[in-house]
Amino acid sequence: MQLTSFSDFAFRSLLFMATLPEGELTSITKVTExxxxxxxxxxxxxxxxxxxxxxxxVRGKKGGICLAMKPEEIGLGQVIRALEPLQLINCGEPYCKILPACRLKSVLEEATQAFLSTLDNYTLADMLTNNSELKALMIPSETVE
Incomplete structure (x- = not known):
């Protein structure tokens, strides 16, 4: 299974915001840079x-973005459910003639649930705990002249 770049960027931005001091705002520009x-x-x-x-x-001159919840309240499975189309196959378009006897759809649904179940065991905070390297990597590198 491969996640879309949309979910990849979502996790990256959430991790960036989670490394900020609580309540501190950042900008989309800082995240993209x-x-x-x-x-x-x-x-x-x-x-x-x-x-x-x-x-x-937060709009305005002193606006920006930040997490709306604490990192320990943001489940990785929740994020995927909010962002990804989780239907792996569509048996109806075009209609598949083996649909009445096919077991593949149920197996793929079971696999998706197992995937989500694993993600449900982790929060954004789990990605940060004992991970000082991550925060260090979020600091913009100085330009050397």
Whole structure:
């Protein structure tokens, strides 16, 4: 199973925000510069994370983005459910003539549930615990002249 770049960028942005001091705002620009990803794509990701309740956005001159919940309240499975289309196959379009006898769909649904069940065992905080290297990697590198 491969996640979309959308979910990849979502996890990256959540990890970035989770390394900030509680309540500190950042910007989409800082997130995109840290990872070297498309700002336009990241704007869509942050918007979706905001609608899903994971990110809080503050408008205005002193605005920015931050986590809307504590990292220990953000389950990795929750994030995937909010962002990914989890139906692995669509047997109806075009209609598959073996549908009445096919067992593949139920096996794939079982595999998806196992995948989500594993992710449900972890939170964003688990990705940060005893991981000082991660926070160090979030600090922008100095430009050497």
């Amino acid at each position: 840290t990872y070297g990803v498309s700002r336009n794509h990241m704007v869509k990701v942050i918007n979706k994370l905001g609608h899903a309740g994971f990110v809080r956005t």
